[in-house]
Amino acid sequence: MLPGDILLVSGEGKLSSSLVTVQKVIYPHASSSHVELSLGDGVFIHSTGNKGVHLTLLIDEDIACKSRWRVIRHRSITDMCLATENLQKAAMFFYAQDYNKAFMGSGNESSSFCSELVAKAYARAEIEIIGGKAPSKVTPAHFDKEADNLEDWVDVTEEYQAILADMKKNLFPYRLAANTLSAVMTRRKAHEPYRQQIIERLEGGSVESQELARTMREMLSGRELKYWHEKDR
Structure with a gap:
């Protein structure tokens, strides 16, 4: 399999x-x-x-x-x-x-x-x-x-x-694995708009805030798993 x-x-x-x-x-x-x-x-x-x-x-x-x-x-x-x-x-x-x-x-x-x-x-x-x-x-x-x-x-x-x-x-471990994976991916999608709002606010702030925003975008774009709905990928 x-x-x-x-x-x-x-x-x-x-x-x-x-x-x-x-x-x-x-x-x-x-x-x-x-x-x-x-x-x-x-x-x-x-x-x-x-x-x-x-x-x-x-x-x-x-x-x-x-x-x-x-x-x-x-x-x-x-x-x-x-x-x-x-x-x-x-x-x-x-x-x-x-x-x-x-x-x-x-x-x-x-x-x-x-x-x-x-x-x-x-x-x-x-x-x-x-x-x-x-x-x-x-x-x-x-x-x-x-x-x-x-x-x-x-x-x-x-x-x-x-x-x-x-x-x-023995269905339980299979069901648990599928449900856990679904929950993790669903949560990541739900949190994406809030991450973007935070970064965009930082980008409109001080020089230090803008630098932090760049660091955050670099970190997000470097994630191993990427999804179609994410801006930083």
Whole structure:
């Protein structure tokens, strides 16, 4: 189970069925209505219409789609390494974005639909997928095609079936990890406007205050984890 693995989900509702049907123009064998990106240890980041970009657990997705899912891994990723670390950071960069309702539109910097989010994360990590297609033009059907052909990807569904079995036996540590990570990222986003207000006030003050403001901006821009909503990144 590695960061960057992609969960392909086949939903059962009318909306999911409609999404799959529409995508058959792109790939006749399309079967997935939703895709998500692994952050590791059974935690996934994804974008939905009601919550935007947020975290979820494999066990919750398994229940929601009645076990109709599979997972693929890019062949360039074979173990925990710089690439997986970069993918984690790249995916988390988009946390708390809105859901992009303009499916296959021109894209923007503040919202993402599910497959667009995955493609954006790979692009930010500088790993080319789907022939370098623009993220806003990438659909779940494109990943279905990759999962069926398995040229650039490997099917690792069995690995996730194993972690799902462990989750069912001992869910607490997984839930705690996901909730803690979500809380930390949500809190950082909530505090960002106040940080900027403080810095801007300092920038309008004395020479000493302006120097302190510069130091604060340098410190903030040097943070290892960066997010789309932050000014200093």
